[in-house]
Amino acid sequence: MRACSGWIVSELSDVSAEEQVAEMVQQAKSQEADVLAPASEPKPPRRLNLIGRRNWFFALSLIIIVPGIISMATKHFALGIDFAGGTEFTVSFPGDVSLNQVQAAVDSQNVNGSVISTGRNSDGTNGFIIRYPPLTQVQVTGVQTDLKNKVGPINVQQILVVGGTIAGETITLSLVAVIIAAIAILLLLAIRFRNVPGGWRAGFQFGGSALAALLHDVFVLTGVFSILGAVLNLRIGQIDAFFVTAVLTVVGFSVHDTIVVFDRIRENLRVSQRLSFEQVVNLSIMQTAARSIITSFTVVLVLAAILIAGGSTLQGLALALIIGIISGTYSSIFNAAPLLVVWRRLQPLR
Numbered sequence: 001m002r003a004c005s006g007w008i009v010s011e012l013s014d015v016s017a018e019e020q021v022a023e024m025v026q027q028a029k030s031q032e033a034d035v036l037a038p039a040s041e042p043k044p045p046r047r048l049n050l051i052g053r054r055n056w057f058f059a060l061s062l063i064i065i066v067p068g069i070i071s072m073a074t075k076h077f078a079l080g081i082d083f084a085g086g087t088e089f090t091v092s093f094p095g096d097v098s099l100n101q102v103q104a105a106v107d108s109q110n111v112n113g114s115v116i117s118t119g120r121n122s123d124g125t126n127g128f129i130i131r132y133p134p135l136t137q138v139q140v141t142g143v144q145t146d147l148k149n150k151v152g153p154i155n156v157q158q159i160l161v162v163g164g165t166i167a168g169e170t171i172t173l174s175l176v177a178v179i180i181a182a183i184a185i186l187l188l189l190a191i192r193f194r195n196v197p198g199g200w201r202a203g204f205q206f207g208g209s210a211l212a213a214l215l216h217d218v219f220v221l222t223g224v225f226s227i228l229g230a231v232l233n234l235r236i237g238q239i240d241a242f243f244v245t246a247v248l249t250v251v252g253f254s255v256h257d258t259i260v261v262f263d264r265i266r267e268n269l270r271v272s273q274r275l276s277f278e279q280v281v282n283l284s285i286m287q288t289a290a291r292s293i294i295t296s297f298t299v300v301l302v303l304a305a306i307l308i309a310g311g312s313t314l315q316g317l318a319l320a321l322i323i324g325i326i327s328g329t330y331s332s333i334f335n336a337a338p339l340l341v342v343w344r345r346l347q348p349l350r
Helices: 002-012 017-036 051-074 099-107 137-150 164-192 199-231 241-271 277-309 312-346
Strands: 086-093 114-120 126-132 155-162
Touching: 051 199, 051 277, 051 312, 086 137, 099 114, 099 126, 099 137, 114 312, 126 137, 164 199, 164 241, 199 241, 199 312, 241 277, 241 312, 277 312
Parallel strands: none
Antiparallel strands: 086 126, 086 155, 114 126
């Protein structure tokens, strides 16, 4: 049998049977050595320890927030007509009247008025919105006459007077809207994350961390606008109805980014039993950070275009949204999840 097999092997190749057998034995020894040799373990991928550096991120947030808080406490805000009250003219001028011409005429009146261009109307005239502090009837007639003399024929389409009472109600309702939104978000997140280890207590830890990050974004936004409006006296920093719209939008956007991170933490807690809570949180941040940053960047690009080319009417809104979205993305990654780790350390779940 051995001779037969050797004959068969020799017939299939020009190499002799003895050489083929020796080669087969050598291959078998090599395979056995590969099996017995310890497998070379791949090097673990390098990961950023964001949770370990959380105090640096908290310090950066404080550096940004504290000047705004000081400005809000000492200088307050530059309130627009929606909150401070005042008189608003909606007017149009025939011919090629520029924004600078109207603004120069308003500035010469020394009544602290501001001008917003509304573009060219269907009848070919140039439209403007001119806002003044509260004016008496005599002053209303006076400013119209002055504009007619310095700019040209004027067509007054509407005169809107906002009193102090209405402005005060607007402030109150805006604050109530923000508070209601914050409480609703806290309860919603507590319900959503109550099924993680720890039950309702863990759910409120998730909700409370998201709420703290939300307040971070609100303080950053309001602080920056306080500095722009009350300290630097820039019109773009005025607080008006558009600003309230931006704040509520930022609140929703910030919580949206935070929920993305928290959802990944919840999923990883179920499948990563051998990792510590800090390791799970850090892993979840790394898995979602790129998505959050790219999503926010695309929104910021659109808002930057509106800020540059959208006209003075929308500049304040665009700037507020840009600041809020950048802050919201930062807080979702570097504040909300690290705060959750700190809270879990202070109040461990059993």
